[in-house]
Amino acid sequence: MNLSNDPMLPKLKWALEEIKAQNEEKFYAWKITIQHYQSLQTLMVGDVGSEFEQYQNRDVLDHSYQIDIYTRHSDPIVMGNSSFTIDPLANLAQQVKKTYNNSLLVSNKPWDLPEKLNGEFDQVLTTDPVIGENITKAHGKLLRDINEKIKTVTEVKANSAELFTNLKSTFFETSMGLSGQKQNSDIYFEMAVEKLPTPNTQEVLKYKKAISIEDADLARFIDEVVEETLSISETIVPKTCDDSTIMVDGEVISNLLNDIVLQLNASREYDKSPFFTKGDSILSQEKSSDSDYINITLDPTVPVMALTTPFTAEGMKPIKAEIIKDDVVLTQMVGNRIGQYLGVEPNYISGNMLVNIGTKTKEELLDSVDECIEIIAFSSLLINANTLTWSSEIKLGKLYRKGKFATMLKGGVVSGSIKENLANFKFSNEVIKVNEVAGGFHAACGYVGPNHMLIKSGVKVVGE
Amino acid sequence: MKGTRTKFPAHLQETRTLMSELLEILEGGRTDDWYSFVWLEEKKSLGSVAAVNENTSESLDRGLVFRILVDGQNFEKSTNKLDRASLIEIATKFRAEMDDSYPAVKAASYQPVPWTKEDLSTLGKDITTQLPENLDPKTEVHFSPLCEENPFDTEILTLKKLCSSMRTELLEKSQKLAKDNDKYEELAEVRSMGRQEIITHVFIDREKNMSQTLPITLLYSMGMTKTGQVGRCISGGLGGLEVAVHTESDKEEVTLRPLQLSIAKKLVPGRYQVISGPDVTGVIAHEAFGHTQEGDTWMKGRSIAQDLHTSKTKVGNDQASIMNYPNMFSMEDLSHGTNGSYFFDHEGELGRPQKILDKGILSNPMTDLTASLRLNVPRTANGKRESWRRPLMTRQTNTYFTPGDKTLKELIGMVSEGYLAKWASGGMEDPKGGSLTAGTSYLEEIKDGKLTGAIFLGPSGGHVELSDPVFTLLDSIIAKSKSVHASDVPENKFGGCGKYHKEGVPAGCGGPYILWDSINCG
Known part of the structure; x- marks a missing residue:
């Protein structure tokens, strides 16, 4: 997803530049941040030797805009800064003006915002390509893999599990000429397991957090949790x-x-x-x-x-x-x-x-x-x-x-x-x-x- | 009780009206097969920090959740794309997906409770006085707490002035303390932070159309020495700016306490008599049989409480009684609730007080809708989510120990050698294993029935952990302080909870001062 093409971006820039032009002496700079976040969340209960039963399936779409305004004001000069999360359905100019006014309330020691980069951004891998390609498919595959594994586990009782697959794109642009975009994926899996026979008073609750499916290696993680659970004694x-x-x-x-x-x-x-x-x-x-x-x-x-x-x-x-x-x-x-x-x-x-x-x-x-x-x-x-x-x-x-x-x-x-x-x-x-x-x-x-x-x-x- | 109640925010009316249409899209023609609701939440936040580095911020977070419950599974779509076309498109697609996946269902739909079948006598006046007459499913009902200062009038400038003047006052106090006492260095930094959130919820299902506005206002101050010893105080709760006021005792905690902590002794680890203040008492209540009594934890087979409830096993002595009180709008000598108070939960269940532990005997659990249905136990107003972005779970609202019959002075007089623990520092429970840990920032020494003035840090120079098996702990309550509140609701503190280290929600907790016979302190 290329957030630099977001139709809201030019409107935001226009509104910011408008207020900047009206307040040239004090309005120093702005920054726009756009985030697009998708999260698939599955909550499950379990039993012995069977697949997890899903009881909550969620699909979350979050698209948000934030502005930061920097001002230089007062005598001696101080620097103000304030952030604002934009309501896309409300009047933009009013929101920008409010942020500008909020910034004037802040009196920090002045600093210069960067005008040029200290080098070209590296091409770094921040997303699992499979999740980046299709998060729904990736989440579904992870769920199937978890269930294939857990139904073979008969030595312990898996009480519950949660799987979250997340994908977030972030774009920023400043009035000083800097801009950039990145995409981040992450996986969260937790599982609570107890030893048989039940009931007992010991439970192993473990979390796996990873950026890529390969690093998450959930089948191996389940093996480790089972092994640890089996090692519990009085x-x-x-x-x-x-x-x-x-x-x-x-x-x-x-x-x-x-x-x-x-x-x-x-x-x-x-x-x-x-x-x-x-x-x-x-x-x-x-x-x-x-x-x-x-x-x-x-x-x-x-x-x-x-x-x-x-x-x-x-x-x-x-x-x-x-x-x-x-x-x-x-x-x-x-x-x-x-x-x-x-x-x-x-x-x-x-x-x-x-x-x-x-x-x-x-x-x-x-x-x-x-x-x-x-x-x-x-x-x-x-x-x-x-x-x-x-x-x-x-x-x-x-x-x-x-x-x-x-x-x-x-x-x-x-x-x-x-x-x-x-x-x-x-x-x-x-x-x-x-x-x-x-x-x-x-x-x-x-x-x-x-x-x-x-x-x-x-x-x-x-x-x- | 004084003040006025805020009206439903007009800018949300169009969306509220649309939500009824969206509900019809979700379940029209399939109400025998599944149950749906639409949930809107808006959080407007203002913040100002007075510190070496100042800042202000303002944000608006608004999102909508579509829920369909079918054959025991909850499906949800959440979004903050709230224009009419987007919402109708999402609802229509969601409905089509569900029709495809569930052309027929195995179990009959959950049927929500209509107004005519609600037991209004148990709801409390803060709810019933706001109910219009002749309620029907389309009646738009709005709830809000009494506020002396209208939260919608608060501006960043007001918060900025509040924080800046408080910081200045605290800095001057700390400088005077250092000047008057050679053993203290001046504090390295004092920070004051003011924040106000106005949260509005709209819940619409086939039987109810409800909204609530919950203003939460907070003033937080912190003093820190060069070595990192910190004193802090939090004033606030459910209300306008009138609830964000530091007392003289709060100011001393920020200015004098870190200086004292910088030269405090380290505790010799061991078992001691301890008096917990409302802050620490609350954490123990929240951790002890708070989490263990959460219905979804029962549902997953992860709580020790279900078997103990069934077998009517006594898990504490006769003084061990804990309340779950969502619709708490006054406490002790304060005419406001905490940040954990509300009129209805995030699934539209109206708040009612519930005793979750009565003289050592466990009741039914707190529940969300799913836990209630799966466990076949009554619903309570404990279905909460961190935000529209996160899943719903059974969560605590206000959890507190009931009060006793002593004064704090009497409790201190009963201790020959022990400690007073007033400031909480985290906590965690093990619902399956029945153990508990509650942190306190420091301990104040009591000898021969009097506070000696000496304070102690943990054995390694950090906070002190109070830890024991829950049964041992709840069996060791010797006495509790009394409450001045007409309905015996002791002070509850502004707080939060992260269930299993995530899913942060507001949660008040508190109670009286409690004298515990013996707690493991380390």
Whole structure:
């Protein structure tokens, strides 16, 4: 879908230019964003050895227009900015005028909007071609594949599942001469499974989020969920311990490291939020001699990943760069506006996290410590993005002693400080991809890195 | 009760009229085979942020949902292309698809409840006083809450002034605190955010034609130290600008609390007596048997509650009573509801209070239409969706513990060694496993029946998690504070819920101060 041909675009531009001409002294610039979003959503209930029964099937079409207006006003000069979601059925000129007036109420330090690109946009793969071609067919095929698989599963009861297939096109244009368009696909699948015989009080609820059908690999995902469900046995509450060793999976690693990376965003420095800058160590205590180190590169070009993009939110070309080397910050991520505010050159670094892997398998890591709690699922991992501390109840865990499974765990609270955790840890040598599409509950995140992490410092458990 | 009620927004009348035509397209001639409704929602939002980086925003989100329920399956088309031609085209295509797929049906259609069969005596005056006489399926009924300040009069400029003046006041307060006390540094940043959403819903099926306008107004402020310790407060709920007012205690929470937290001790993990304030009490109510009593979770076999209800197993002591109250329009000493209050749910079910846990015994679940039909239990007004873009599920509205007979001072006096937990910080439940975790930003120490003034962060320097099996927890209620509300509705807080980490909806929750005998704190 070519949104630059949207019949509303010239009308919006005309309305904006009209108000701009009437207010030449103060009207600095505008930006138009058009989004076209289609989502197919299927909610299902299940049973043993049969296809899922669909109870809600939805087809969503969302076509929206947003404008941003930037003004320069007052003495001394300040910059105003305001956004407005356009109602296509209402008077455009009035809506533009209102946005202009709203912008005049804002008094930020002035900055110059970019007038030319820092390089040509890369041709990056942000959409699964099958979904891009025909989302209805793709969703139907995914549903058939899920059902073909699930009806062969007789060892567990699949209680419910949800499948969302989404396709979004985004176009932007600014009065400074920048424009671009991209299309993003994503798949969300969740499944809740319990062991037979029922009833019981343990359930495995797992999510798969991917940009492409191949990466989603839902048949394999179902196998993994079934295998995990079958491994559940009687649980006990963990013992209270001031210095526990835990193992977490790639999804948790991506969450922990994503909050570290967010503190490298230079906007936090200007906003007076806690931040890291060049040369800072990301640790708060001395490094253990046998710990791995953290190396992170941001890459906006990895095919079909959540943070793969041809342009940044400011409309510039995103740049790939190494940002953390051996636990030390090499550079902040600096955009156009914040660069001007802080008096540093913008570098436009952004993208998916590429994280170094370790040398040992998960099993070897478990063998290497006297006792370890493997977190199968946190109830709700809450990370404080400011203090970089975290905590959660254990929804399900496994206790290992010298690499041998001892018992299942449930309940109790685990907490930690990421800066302490990174002083003594080991990554596994298997690579996993994690994709988190931006939503109300999560920051967007793309992660390619180790599938497991053994954390040997800064973890506290309170249980029995 | 004072104020006025807003009228149905005139700019939506044309679409409302069209919706009846659309309904006819969906089900004309097939009303014995399937049930349809048409749902319109409009959310007008105004926002202003006063901070190092200021901003203002204004948005309008309007979408329409077509629903057909046939043979136990719900089919929906949703769109924001709302011109007449597009809507008729979508409805016509949808109807053709359904005629093709269901030339005949296996089960008779669900038949909605007409006005003549509604039990008006259980609806509450806020609903019944707004019902016109001689109701029939075509009568356009409109509901809105009493507002002292008309939300449709609010402009960005008003919000901007509110936020800017609040930020200035809070900054001055924090600077004075730092100046007067050597152990404190000035706050790194103070932010105030004002937001108003005016949500209008229109629901039309073959028996009812209803609308509701729900203005939700919020003032949020946050103070932060250089190290990231944060104090925050939220004032607001269902109403106009009159509900967005910080108290002196709120302002202290933003200015003094982060400074105290920056030098707070870390909690030694363990089991302690805890008094939860309305905010934390509410999260426990929401997580404890709130999620577990959601009908769609029962329907999927994912809740422990169904078997416990059937077997009449006691899951808490006699003090453990929890309400689900959608049509709550006043609470404690406040004459407004929360952001979780409404007159009818997103499937047109009128709000009625329901006790979901009565002295430790579980009732029937909260339901949406599908869960009600599949479980063969009564419908309640809990069918909600994040927006027209998202699926409908059984969701909570206002969930709270019923009040007791003590004052807060009396509760504190009953604690020899323990903590007061006032500010919630997330929560999560496991409906199948019956465990619960509720976060609190910090704990205030109580010794020998008095607050010592000392505050504690979690063992790792973050928030504190309160976690236990639900049964253990609900059996450990020692006493609860009383309410001054005429109908014994304690304070409920402005809140939200993400079911299984997605599908965010407004959800109020609250209750009295509760003294718990022993909670795992870490």
